[in-house]
Amino acid sequence: MALKMVKGSIDRMFDKNLQDLVRGIRNHKEDEAKFISACIDEIKHELKQDNIAVKANAVCKLTYLQMLGYDVSWAAFNIIEVMSSSKFTFKRIGYLAASQCFHEGTDVIMLTTNQIRKDLSSPNQYDTGVALTGLSCFVTPDLARDLANDIMTLMSHTKPYIRKKAVLIMYKVFLKYPESLRPAFPRLKEKLEDPDPGVQSAAVNVICELARRNPKNYLSLAPLFFKLMTSSTNNWVLIKIIKLFGALTPLEPRLGKKLIEPLTNLIHSTSAMSLLYECVNTVIAVLISLSSGMPNHSASIQLCVQKLRILIEDSDQNLKYLGLLAMSKILKTHPKSVQSHKDLILQCLDDKDESIRLRALDLLYGMVSKKNLMEIVKKLMIHVDKAEGTTYRDELLTKIIDICSQSNYQYITNFEWYISILVELTRLEGTRHGHLIASQMLDVAIRVKAIRSFAVSQMAMLLDNAHLLTGNTQRNGICEVLYAAAWICGEFSEHLEEPMQTLEAMLRPKVTTLPGHIQAVYVQNAVKLFATVLARQEGAGDRQAAQETTELLIEKLPQFVQSSDLEASCILQLIKYIQKLQAKEVSVSEEVSALFAGELNPVAPKAQKKVPIPDGLDLDSWINKPLREIESEDEKPRAVFQVEEPQHSRPRVPEIDEKELAKRREVRKQEQASNPFYIKSSPSPQKETANVDHIPVVQIDLTVPLKVPGMPMSEQYVKLEEDRRQKQKQDKKKDKKKKKEKEKKRGKGRRLDSAHTESEEDIAPAQSVDIMTEEMPENALPSDEDDKDPNDPYRALDIDLDKPMVDSDKLPVQTHRPTEGLKSPDPVAGVEEQDEKKSSKKIKKDKERKDKERKKSKEEKKKKKHRKSTPGEEEEGQVEKPAPAAAESKITALPTAPPTEDFDLDFWLSSAPVPSQSQPELVDPAPSSEPEEPKDEEEREESKSSKHKKQQHRKEKEEKSKKKKKKKHQDEGKAKSVQNGTLEEEEEPLPPMTNYSLLAENSDIKMVSTGQQGARMV
């Protein structure tokens, strides 16, 4: 034995320790890979030895290598060996390695279950702690299921250190094993009132995290959290609670009303920026949830906007950024309050930090109006010029388009201006967003009929100058615009002044350098143009010219034949046929035009999804025999972060009855009738055509000559638009004098003097804009569930916690367990019983309290009578009953107001407005007796399983509460010394933490209390 030990230590002498490894790596910068592979060989050798210290050392080195990015998964089993060492130092190394290397796919992980359980119940709290920490990193669904009960037990451990860890890890367990949420939740809730503030804050953290995903299940905890908020002085906890309230208020506006006052108080009093920011955010959320018809809240909005302005004006970039971020939230509901700060926001566009500029852009998006759109876009165009060659410029480009096209071009009064902006944007070389500009051009040209002739003339010029866009290099991005240009010119060729010229432009040899899909569009639309040209020429009786045109096509088309698209060769054949006909002196133009008869209408992006799948069609079945599997996995890089878009076809209902079938058939027929792509005898009636004729088209005299693209011209429109508006105003004045009565008939009933203050509605669009709506299948519903992500891991946690527990809601308990440790209170059987007891006891308790409450409030009495009448407590059926009964009896029928609640949410919310924070005890008289109860009860219950231990436990608790006050003072003292900045910043080799003082300027470096209670509990 002794010999072995000696041998071991000799072995160790020759082993390299971590320091050597690190030094070695630093000394072998040139041939690092070689050095490390040598090290790994050495480590493999070390792992084969019996000495656990050697192994631990090896594993430690592996962990370091893993951090540097080397694969060490082969050592998983050795890691487990080290984990199970009885010596804490080694155990810790093992758990560290495991938490860094293990993941759900690690197969040996299932071997760890018993080891972890043993460590969790170890008498040594550090063993327990290290196991908990490790587990939090590599917990798998299996581990979660097997260990949930053990961890739950630890939530009542005597040491707050362990309780706190257990509480936090419970969240990971919930995620991996959602079934554990219901049985564990009551205890988690108890921890909100744990005597140790750290445990409390851990519980707050976990519940906040849960509630953020599924807020409605936690609404009933609002009173409890409110109490915590008004009593807590720990800013970290306050931030979490206030964030939680931000998630809850949209569900319950009354809660929002109650929150406004304490939150505004905090905003006024706190010196911690982080807390201030959280308060402002939640106040905004509250204001959004409240109906805007509440005049007294305008003060709160003003307060928020004013505070945010201070943040934005601050020289600290962080605050500026956050201010803008929060401002954009206000913008959605209270645009007026934000709009007055337009100048400030425009200033931010010049900021050095791109993220600030982007946030400012977001804000601008919401701030445009008909009145200022042109002006704002003009400013943005200047920034576009400045931002040459950056990704920010692309961002600007998309934002300009977003801003202009938002809510169906609501703010555009002059589409000619918009088209010329788009044309100007095509000058941006190397942008990625050519397709975006292209789709805008198409969208506007198709949907705004009045603009087509202008658009076509512009597009023709783009085509003519295509060489400017393509340049000598094949820039992918911007040439997409030619796709749109070609299509627009082809489709609306009747508006072309000189179709022949455009046709020639489209057939230039240079075109063949464009990407295939654009060439295809060129060819298609060349034929459309050809049809138009033919029609005109034949109409003029000029057969000679018509034949020459055909000639031209036949000459030019072959250059496209080599392209990958089939389009060209088909069309070439067609044209050759036409030539033959022409040779026979047949007039062909009508028939050629007939190829492109009918109008193409815009189709809503979601339309395809809404088309019901015809009966008997199974989209998933193969049409042909399936080809051999091609490995397509490599093609799609699976981004872990991005939520993959669900592309599922809607789930098919397997069985449909006859009626449904008949109905569907009917629907389908109707649809076919209205579907433009469905071949039928007569063209579908145009919904919009009727409207167009009614709208008087305002003639704009185009004083601006049409310019060669590449020259900025949108600016002229700004001036022009001003003139026009001016004129309009004057006209209106005249009109009004003459036809006051007519005005009234129109229902506007404006007064004369109001003409001076130009309001939004006064600006009539220059073009009569007939924006066509996009087509949708007729039975499509506007509501959408498409946006919900079925893969959301948090969905599984959407569990109604207020329902009483049933037998199935139990955590699996391992029957074969290692012998219990001393301290951890245990409860193999205990917990099981406890759960059952708890649910029935809770009801009992609830009833008792209800009785008390009834005395307090007569209104409540009426509501609860119903419930009181449900007799009995112990029978099984009763567990279920109260829930529906209670819900019915409530006036508001809050689905979340539960029978087993500690507080009656309705009562709480309807009670008189909350007194301000200074008197927290008045907040809610009802629950004041609560905090003690559950604890006592729990102890009573648990004492049955382990009386002896529990007594000790209780004693400790009592002592602690006595000591608490003392401790608090001590902490305070210590904290202060830290706060007051004795951090020796100068001596620090990692220099300056000083720019941190930005945050600490007003407060201390640490978060400080709100000033209400003065003490820091951190």
Added chain:
Amino acid sequence: QIRFILIQNRAGKTRLAKWYMQFDDDEKQKLIEEVHAVVTVRDAKHTNFVEFRNFKIIYRRYAGLYFCICVDVTDNNLAYLEAIHNFVEVLNEYFHNVCELDLVFNFYKVYTVVDEMFLAGEIRETSQTKVLKQLLMLQSLE
């Protein structure tokens, strides 16, 4: 909720990587490189926040080291910024004027510090005194 904590030096060498979300090893390396790329290009004029995929990174530079925390977009930026500072102060106290080499040679201790202050993606302990006390206790067990 914290998704991961990274400490990198200017050259992109990882000094600490703590993951609160499961990634496979390749993904981890990719993230490390990406974070390094977005963070190092920023100077003092920039905010300490970067939008990152569909999360955000709160980072702070101390000498040659970048301390980065990746959190959900809804989280409070300033709070995590202060958490970073709190963490650095603890390191400074624990290693007595910490420098990069301390973190390299004692990397497992740094992990212990992280585990004492953060757990399961939440801020676990914010009191420096308590954390330091705990750390000394753990050290005495070795």
